[in-house]
Amino acid sequence: MHGAEVVVVDAPGRHAGAHADAAVTATKGCVLAVQVADCAPIALVGDGVIGVAHAGWRGLVAGVVPATVEVMRSLGAGDIGATVGPCIHAECYEFGADDLEHVAERLGSSVRGRTAAGAPALDLVGAASGALRAAGIERIEVGEVCTACSPGHWSFRASGDVQRQAVVAWM
Numbered sequence: 439m440h441g442a443e444v445v446v447v448d449a450p451g452r453h454a455g456a457h458a459d460a461a462v463t464a465t466k467g468c469v470l471a472v473q474v475a476d477c478a479p480i481a482l483v484g485d486g487v488i489g490v491a492h493a494g495w496r497g498l499v500a501g502v503v504p505a506t507v508e509v510m511r512s513l514g515a516g517d518i519g520a521t522v523g524p525c526i527h528a529e530c531y532e533f534g535a536d537d538l539e540h541v542a543e544r545l546g547s548s549v550r551g552r553t554a555a556g557a558p559a560l561d562l563v564g565a566a567s568g569a570l571r572a573a574g575i576e577r578i579e580v581g582e583v584c585t586a587c588s589p590g591h592w593s594f595r596a597s598g599d600v601q602r603q604a605v606v607a608w609m
Contacts, residue, residue: 440477440496442505444489446513460491460506464513469608476526476585476593478566479605482510482575484518488607493522493566495537499544503569519577522566523605526593529553530586533560545569 445453447463447470461470464487472479477494480503487510491502510518528551533541538558541549548568551561563580570578585591585603592601 440492440494440500442497442500442502444491444502444505444509446509459493459497459500459502460489460509462487462489462506462509462513463609464488464515466609469606471604471606473602473604474523474525475602476531476562478525478562479523479603480506480566480570481521481523481605481607482506482518483520483607484510484515486609487513487515487518488609490605490607493562493569495533495541495560495562495565498565498569499541503566504573507570507573507575517577518575519579520570520575521579521581522563522570523581524583524585524588524591524603525562525566525581526586527563527584528559528561530584531559531562532557534558541565545572 443458444460445458447468470490472492480491482489491506549565551559553559585593
């Protein structure tokens, strides 16, 4: 959805197919998933609570990360760790100057990057990691795979692929 809508899954199958940006559960047997193309898939885990989030630039600006963390904490998660999965990296993600300025105003100047050709770019990995740190998450693992460069991943921006990757989590 490219926003900050978080659903709480409290029974297996609840909210299946929901139009949301993140899902959280503290219920064993519930499977969570979000689909992404070049956006960052984020998996979170802490103290019997798990979450998954779809974090593109619009969702990051809208606050999907703090919204997901807030819901997890409301369900009892204390120390939360996160993994940022394969997504497009700055060297492949040319980004308009006005949009980049808007994102930097919201998330900080560390989101600014350069493409391999030297054009302005969004550092989506840096933006997602920065949003996680701002939400109080210190344990962050980051995947090294760029969806635009990887022959094993789909990329809408690099090749117009309409297929998606998914991050899936369950307890």
